[in-house]
Amino acid sequence: MRLLLVEDDPNLSRSLAAQLEQAGYSVEKSTDGREGLYYAREYPVDLAIVDLGLPSMSGVELIKQLRADGKEYPILVLTARDRWQDKVEVLKLGADDYVVKPFNVEELLARVDALLRRAGGWAQSELVCGPIVLDTRTQEVKVNDAKLELTSFEYKLLEYLMLHAGEVLSKTQITEALYSEDFERDSNVIEVFIGRLRRKLDPENSYKPIETLRGRGYRLAAERGAPDAD
């Protein structure tokens, strides 16, 4: 998952980006509004974290522009203002959630996770596709109730595929979502990981969870089955 972090405080930006990356996201950092807008327009982004008090272009303006451009990915706002009027205004502008400074990083991660899930059409933190159950909170994967051991990269790949279950995802899309910009890209790597994931998820090759669409990419084919509680 590729996140865009627009925050002008260098310490906060660096440390938060480090912790987001540790949690498995690839993060683009930007320290001012205009630059942030440029990144948001030019690169594929799954979620943006935007500070409201930015130099050169305010966060409010940035969000307005992004929504005017038709960008629909979730936007999480970092703000020092904790008055309800400010919160209402920010969400009305098109942001999806806000976190008041100083925030707890774990809470922020939970919000990011929830926003990404919702953007993929999932209401619960447990993603269910056919026999595969992935818990985004505990990062556990079960197939037919049997726990599956995955490497961190395999997990990230599966999570990305499941969040976009039913959608066709190109290799480029997957690479950009899973690697930071400076990573040397090689689309063969994705092929290799997809192969490994297939063997782990479906050792008997019985239900073929991941389809290959020649020349277009991959799709998680197992049907979404998130039980909508309440």
Added chain:
Amino acid sequence: MALVRSLRARVVLWVSVALVVLFAATGVVLDVAFRNSMDQARRELLEVQVLGLMALVDDESGELSLPTESLPAQTIDPQFGVANSGMYGAVFSDNGSAIWQSTSLLGRDFPIDYLTVAGEKRFERLDVPGFPPLEALLMGITWQFPNDRSGDYTFAIALSLEPYNERQAAFRRILIGWFLGITLTMLVVLSGLLTFVLLPLRRLERQVREVEAGERVKLTGRYPSEIVGLADNLNTLIDTERRRLARYRNTLDDLAHSLKTPLAAMRTLLSEQRDKAAEPAQDALNRELERMDQRVSYQLRRARATGATGLGTEPVAVAPIVEDLRQTLDKVYRDKRVRCTLDVVPNAVFRGDPGDLTEILGNLMDNGYKYCKGRVRVTAHSTPERLIITVGDDGRGITAEEAATLFQRGKRADESVPGQGIGLAVVRETVELYRGTLDVSRSELGGAELRVELARAGLL
């Protein structure tokens, strides 16, 4: 004249005083002039009568003699012949004996004890028992008889002053009557005129009151040139006040940003490296940071609440704010799928700062969303004096003791309340700014119901 508050009363009072002084002076002058002219006329009449009397004198016998009533009426004033007519006449010889006395005296002696010398003309006021107040003309002459004998005589005519005094009194009555009439008419006209003239001032006063009460944003309409400056200045003042408030808020926002970003950086940096050995120190630092944040947040939110001072704030419709907050909270608590019902009277309005109302409602509704099982109900209606808001939920409810501690939270800045919001304390303080009340009871939904009553701004 500090006691006379009303401009109209002042003008009426001073105009009355001026009119009374003016009319009193005019009255005295007119009265004196009238008296003088009557005195003049009376004296001329007396002289004419004396000369008339002299003309009737018969001196053929070498003695002065005067005709009696037998004389034709036109030759002597008939009043001499009418009893107590108010005109009396007599002629005295130089030894004091009366040669002739008019019939009007009814046989009494002419009331005089003074004889003139020849050539003397003397007017005299006489106040004699049995007679009305009189004015007499005594004229002394030396009479040359045809036989060259001569003798000194005193001719005397007296006139009653009564008819003159009556005329004077009547004149005064008419004078006073007219002056009173004119004064009253002028005061009535003046009063009406003042109402008309003071109309713009009254409008100004009403509008200022409405601005104070938050029913009006600025003074509007055309004002006469004398007070258009005042109205403009008031508008400038209102505008300045509003801008000052906005600047103050911007400063607070900047302050919040510049304080909270470093706090956020510190917390984030702390959570970045979890080192077993450093953990106790990190936890302690985290707690300190949390306390700092609580204090800063609480004080900033308090400072941000404007209260009922709002000069020129428009009445704030409650319904859109509640609707906005519901949408916001539905987004924030999306996974909880809260069913929030609104029962807000469309014309419910709040007289005060919209930010303050949003803060109150936001904290109450957030509380409801947070503690409910699945349902929240918000109601609002306003009376001319108050706005009444309730937020109920189907959670486990709040006991009175819990409420008391919740409302107090944050009041002491050094109080450490990890993980607990300061929302209700802020609500309580903001509500107090509007001389309102905050109560907790049980909701129909089964959980807590928080009820806020807010006084209309500008009312005690």
